[in-house]
Amino acid sequence: MIDPLIEVADSLRTHKVRTALAVLTVAWGIFMLVLLLGAGRGIQNGVELQFKDDAVNSIRIYQGKTTIAYNGLPRGRSISYNNEDYRQVRAKVGHVDKLTARYYVGDNLVSYGGQQAAFDIRGVHPDHLYLEKTVITAGRYINELDLLERRKVCVIGVQVVARLFEEGEEDGPVGKLLEVGGTVCQVVGVFTDVGSRREEEAVYLPVTTAQLLFGGSDRLHQLMYTVGEASYQESKDSEQQVRTLLANIHNFSPEDERAARIYNNLDEYKKITDLFYWVRVIVAVVGVGTVLTGILAVSNIMVISVSERRREIGIRKAIGATPGSITRLIVLESVILTTVAGYIGLLASLGLLELLKATVPENEYMYQPDVNTFVVVAVTVLVIVSGTLAGYLPARRAAVIDPVEALQPT
Amino acid sequence: MIDLADISKSYLMGQHSVHALSDVSLNIGQGEFVAIQGSSGSGKSTLLNILGILDTPDSGAYTLDGHVIENLSTSDAARYRNRFIGFVFQSFNLIHHKSALENVALPLYYQKVARKKRSRIAMEYLDRVGLADRADHKPAELSGGQSQRVAIARALITEPALLLADEPTGALDTQTSEQIMQIFRDVNDQGMTVVLVTHEPDIAAQARRSIVLRDGDIVSDLLNGSSLL
Numbered sequence: 001m002i003d004p005l006i007e008v009a010d011s012l013r014t015h016k017v018r019t020a021l022a023v024l025t026v027a028w029g030i031f032m033l034v035l036l037l038g039a040g041r042g043i044q045n046g047v048e049l050q051f052k053d054d055a056v057n058s059i060r061i062y063q064g065k066t067t068i069a070y071n072g073l074p075r076g077r078s079i080s081y082n083n084e085d086y087r088q089v090r091a092k093v094g095h096v097d098k099l100t101a102r103y104y105v106g107d108n109l110v111s112y113g114g115q116q117a118a119f120d121i122r123g124v125h126p127d128h129l130y131l132e133k134t135v136i137t138a139g140r141y142i143n144e145l146d147l148l149e150r151r152k153v154c155v156i157g158v159q160v161v162a163r164l165f166e167e168g169e170e171d172g173p174v175g176k177l178l179e180v181g182g183t184v185c186q187v188v189g190v191f192t193d194v195g196s197r198r199e200e201e202a203v204y205l206p207v208t209t210a211q212l213l214f215g216g217s218d219r220l221h222q223l224m225y226t227v228g229e230a231s232y233q234e235s236k237d238s239e240q241q242v243r244t245l246l247a248n249i250h251n252f253s254p255e256d257e258r259a260a261r262i263y264n265n266l267d268e269y270k271k272i273t274d275l276f277y278w279v280r281v282i283v284a285v286v287g288v289g290t291v292l293t294g295i296l297a298v299s300n301i302m303v304i305s306v307s308e309r310r311r312e313i314g315i316r317k318a319i320g321a322t323p324g325s326i327t328r329l330i331v332l333e334s335v336i337l338t339t340v341a342g343y344i345g346l347l348a349s350l351g352l353l354e355l356l357k358a359t360v361p362e363n364e365y366m367y368q369p370d371v372n373t374f375v376v377v378a379v380t381v382l383v384i385v386s387g388t389l390a391g392y393l394p395a396r397r398a399a400v401i402d403p404v405e406a407l408q409p410t
Numbered sequence: 411m412i413d414l415a416d417i418s419k420s421y422l423m424g425q426h427s428v429h430a431l432s433d434v435s436l437n438i439g440q441g442e443f444v445a446i447q448g449s450s451g452s453g454k455s456t457l458l459n460i461l462g463i464l465d466t467p468d469s470g471a472y473t474l475d476g477h478v479i480e481n482l483s484t485s486d487a488a489r490y491r492n493r494f495i496g497f498v499f500q501s502f503n504l505i506h507h508k509s510a511l512e513n514v515a516l517p518l519y520y521q522k523v524a525r526k527k528r529s530r531i532a533m534e535y536l537d538r539v540g541l542a543d544r545a546d547h548k549p550a551e552l553s554g555g556q557s558q559r560v561a562i563a564r565a566l567i568t569e570p571a572l573l574l575a576d577e578p579t580g581a582l583d584t585q586t587s588e589q590i591m592q593i594f595r596d597v598n599d600q601g602m603t604v605v606l607v608t609h610e611p612d613i614a615a616q617a618r619r620s621i622v623l624r625d626g627d628i629v630s631d632l633l634n635g636s637s638l639l
Contacts, residue, residue, distance in 0.1 A: 316516070
């Protein structure tokens with residue numbers, strides 16, 4: 001085993017420049033391949049980070065109309081929700097973490113002192129805070145006691161504050177009394193929203209208060225909940241449970257996707273992960289192409305090497321080298337060349353990825369670029385297989401060299 | 411030892427078929443020292459290639475040391491060459507990136523002899539041709555005579571049945587040629603069968619038997635000055 005390796009080392013040492021060039025092409029190919037794969041993973045991690053931070057793994061349930069006749073009931077029936085639905089979802093659906101309903105009062109006049117303007121009034125549960133990514137800047141959010149006692153309290157967006165309150169108003173808005181749709185409510189908190197400016201023009205009331213004040217009885221317009229740390233599959237299961245539950249309560253077909261319109265944010269997330277899967281596939285194809293270019297370069301170099309060494313091969317054959325031993329020598333040379341080069345490229349790219357990981361701070365464009373063990377194993381197989389292929393044709397050419405011809409005095 | 415019976419070989423040169431050898435029969439016994447003479451195109455190189463199993467005749471039979479050389483695969487031909495034949499060439503044909511010692515040891519590499527053992531044996535053979543002190547030198551650092559002595563050591567290391575030399579002194583001056591011929595005589599004295607091809611009559615005269623080829627035919631076969639034909 002050692003002898004052929006010494007032969008190869010000897011031959012590679014003899015042609016230093018050629019060897020260096022071949023190593024460079026393959027190393028570069030592998031370097032780019034691994035780097036691209038790692039960067040692809042990094043971009044994906046960045047997007048995932050963004051998702052985790054921003055849109056919680058939420059499922060939103062809107063009202064709809066039936067599109068399938070069911071249990072003797074016609075199509076086109078409107079489905080609307082009430083407090084009982086909220087309680088049932090809380091009690092019976094799996095993976096429900098934060099749960100809130102919405103009662104849309106709609107635009108209504110809100111006035112304070114001499115100022116008045118129309119704002120979007122919504123009745124919500126305390127968990128609404130998490131679902132909307134609401135940030136309280138003063139006071140507090142709606143709480144359970146507010147709901148229980150149907151308190152006339154409200155939480156207002158910073159845009160509402162800007163419109164109704166004089167700048168430098170004493171003590172700020174918290175504790176002040178507003179007139180909301182004709183009823184006096186006490187401001188308990190002010191919020192900002194990372195979403196749109198429009199979201200900051202909202203006025204939140206306890207859902208029970210909103211139902212009481214605006215004639216809603218026990219009606220709800222929308223349900224929203226998060227699934228916490230549940231996996232994609234678990235969240236799909238939870239979504240299915242909600243649909244079945246609501247279908248039971250409201251007597252519509254569980255197959256009827258328009259009766260209760262359910263949006264799972266993880267579907268969007270899944271779309272993006274799927275997209276990144278394809279990005280990685282494309283990166284892999286491009287990267288493998290680059291590697292193949294390197295392999296072709298090696299093959300080319302081996303062809304040149306063989307023709308330069310015609311005489312040497314002729315001599316070897318004259319003194320007893322079998323065609324097989326010549327083939328093995330050339331193939332081994334090619335494999336060693338690509339493997340060494342491949343690992344140089346691999347180590348360089350892994351080193352660079354580690355460096356990026358250590359130095360680039362957490363951000364949503366590129367986060368923790370990395371490749372897994374599979375990539376390392378695949379690269380190893382790739383360089384060995386392609387080294388063999390690159391060497392094989394030149395090796396066959398070498399093996400059939402006629403010693404009589406090769407040894408003709410030049 | 412060597413038995414050639416009705417060996418013919420022709421080459422296609424463009425449209426024309428050229429007879430390199432026509433019905434050559436030849437018998438060379440164990441321990442003979444034979445010079446094959448002839449001008450360029452006489453067929454002597456073809457004859458040497460056939461003897462060396464580098465080429466195959468179109469017809470005829472070749473028996474070497476009791477082995478019928480016929481229909482060999484290229485791998486088997488390589489093994490026969492390795493075991494039975496030592497080659498010495500006009501242009502030495504040493505591998506330029508290997509040291510003298512490695513060149514001499516190379517035939518044993520193809521016999522799968524362990525590296526250390528090869529080197530030891532190669533050193534003995536280098537010593538026999540008086541070049542033990544040049545073992546680590548590359549061919550470029552050796553004179554023509556030294557190179558040819560390395561090549562002879564390489565040819566002898568497998569203890570072949572037959573030593574074939576193709577114009578071994580063609581690239582050397584008279585004095586060096588004399589040294590090389592002395593080595594051939596020495597190994598022949600020790601019982602080695604030697605066949606050398608030359609176009610120089612004074613080199614041929616140093617062999618014990620001299621064969622002259624012309625246009626693919628043996629035209630004279632002399633032993634110690636007396637005709638065998």
